[in-house]
Amino acid sequence: MPQHGDTDPRSAVDKLIASDRVPADARTDQLTEADIWAILDEVKDPEVPAVSVVELGIVRAVHWDGKELSVDVTPTYSGCPATELIEELIEEALRAAGFRNPRIKQVLTPAWTTDWITDEGREKLRAFGIAPPQGSASKRSLLGESEVITCPHCGSTNTERVSEFGSTACKALYRCKDCLEPFDYFKCI
Amino acid sequence: MTQKEALTEYLLRLADSDMILGQRLCELCGKAPALEEEMALMNVALDLVGQARNWYEYAAELIDDGRDADKLAFRRDAHDYRNLLLTEQPNEDYAVTMGRQFFYDAWHYFTLKSLVNASDERVAAIAAKALKEVTYHLRRSSEWVKRLGDGTEESHRRMQDAVDILWRFTGELITPDETDRLMAEAGIGPDPEQLKEDWRGLVKEVLQEATLTPQPDDAWMYLGGKRGEHTEHLGFILAEMQFLQRAYPDATTW
Numbered sequence: 001m002p003q004h005g006d007t008d009p010r011s012a013v014d015k016l017i018a019s020d021r022v023p024a025d026a027r028t029d030q031l032t033e034a035d036i037w038a039i040l041d042e043v044k045d046p047e048v049p050a051v052s053v054v055e056l057g058i059v060r061a062v063h064w065d066g067k068e069l070s071v072d073v074t075p076t077y078s079g080c081p082a083t084e085l086i087e088e089l090i091e092e093a094l095r096a097a098g099f100r101n102p103r104i105k106q107v108l109t110p111a112w113t114t115d116w117i118t119d120e121g122r123e124k125l126r127a128f129g130i131a132p133p134q135g136s137a138s139k140r141s142l143l144g145e146s147e148v149i150t151c152p153h154c155g156s157t158n159t160e161r162v163s164e165f166g167s168t169a170c171k172a173l174y175r176c177k178d179c180l181e182p183f184d185y186f187k188c189i
Numbered sequence: 190m191t192q193k194e195a196l197t198e199y200l201l202r203l204a205d206s207d208m209i210l211g212q213r214l215c216e217l218c219g220k221a222p223a224l225e226e227e228m229a230l231m232n233v234a235l236d237l238v239g240q241a242r243n244w245y246e247y248a249a250e251l252i253d254d255g256r257d258a259d260k261l262a263f264r265r266d267a268h269d270y271r272n273l274l275l276t277e278q279p280n281e282d283y284a285v286t287m288g289r290q291f292f293y294d295a296w297h298y299f300t301l302k303s304l305v306n307a308s309d310e311r312v313a314a315i316a317a318k319a320l321k322e323v324t325y326h327l328r329r330s331s332e333w334v335k336r337l338g339d340g341t342e343e344s345h346r347r348m349q350d351a352v353d354i355l356w357r358f359t360g361e362l363i364t365p366d367e368t369d370r371l372m373a374e375a376g377i378g379p380d381p382e383q384l385k386e387d388w389r390g391l392v393k394e395v396l397q398e399a400t401l402t403p404q405p406d407d408a409w410m411y412l413g414g415k416r417g418e419h420t421e422h423l424g425f426i427l428a429e430m431q432f433l434q435r436a437y438p439d440a441t442t443w
Contacts, residue, residue, distance in 0.1 A: 077239060078236055078239030079235040079238050079242075108317070109310075109317065112318075163225035164328070164329045165225075165229035166228065168232075169322075187325070
């Protein structure tokens, strides 16, 4: 049995089961923070599996001292129903990589905005058929003028908004007037 | 009233108003006038319930009697609820649904905009997150009020009726009581006079653009939601919303 701290509240059976899930040769003490970011980059968003939680800017920080690991995550929307699932997926990925007791901490500040989505994440959204947020959220103002949104399918800017809200809280519904395809737009907040 | 008691009370008001309006909006799930509208309403409701949870969690920590966010939402009776009366009013037709939303969103927007600078860091963090969402809500509901008000003869008549029906519940949004004043003095809540001025300014501007007539500022107003005195509607909402937790307390699998 691997050594656990005295503070581990899990039962002996739970600990045994958890240790069985870890590959025998998993040596987390050799892993660097960059390795952990790479592991997290493999965790996909459950709603938009084309992008990872890192690319979406949901993972805020990784704290790793060679023994204790904690990961800061932030919700995209206050009521995003995927938040808990994302936290579970992250914990599962870290446990599978050999971390026995990763802590997932939710942080609210600074609040998530679409500016946190990486350039690579934006390109993957587009390729997936979702128009990425255009421009910077910080420049948007209340009751702002409508933006020009590019169709992710044909590249036309001849598009119109069908609904301010789309299939999830973070998206709006658009339609391309050239290729006639409807598409989701990742709202700029 | 100590500052901690006032803050707890204030958090419950924010949470309860979000929760009740979110529940009201969800009544339209499956029967909104159009698919896009349904998605929009459910998205707004989801934001509000998410925000309510954040406020409830903080309130639960301050109350510290073993109750969590779920217990505060599902095990308190009507007289313990602190939501604004406006939020419990029935959906009626779409003009009322959107009018209620607009009056609330305008109040919510200016309140959160002030809370972002609260001396209490936790309040500021929750508000910063919520403000981004509510900005979106306000834009949408104000557009609907304009579209219906400045639309056909029928839509104008209905939107004006909605304003007249709801107006008596709006005084509460901008009439401060001791809790509101204590929160403002503590550098947490908005300055009541500023909130009143901002709310009235925006509402008048939007109603004017919508060719609608507001009722006078000194019209008779219902107050009382903030002290737990509600209209008859709240009991029915809670009966439906709390049924499962009342019938099967602490059930974790449905």
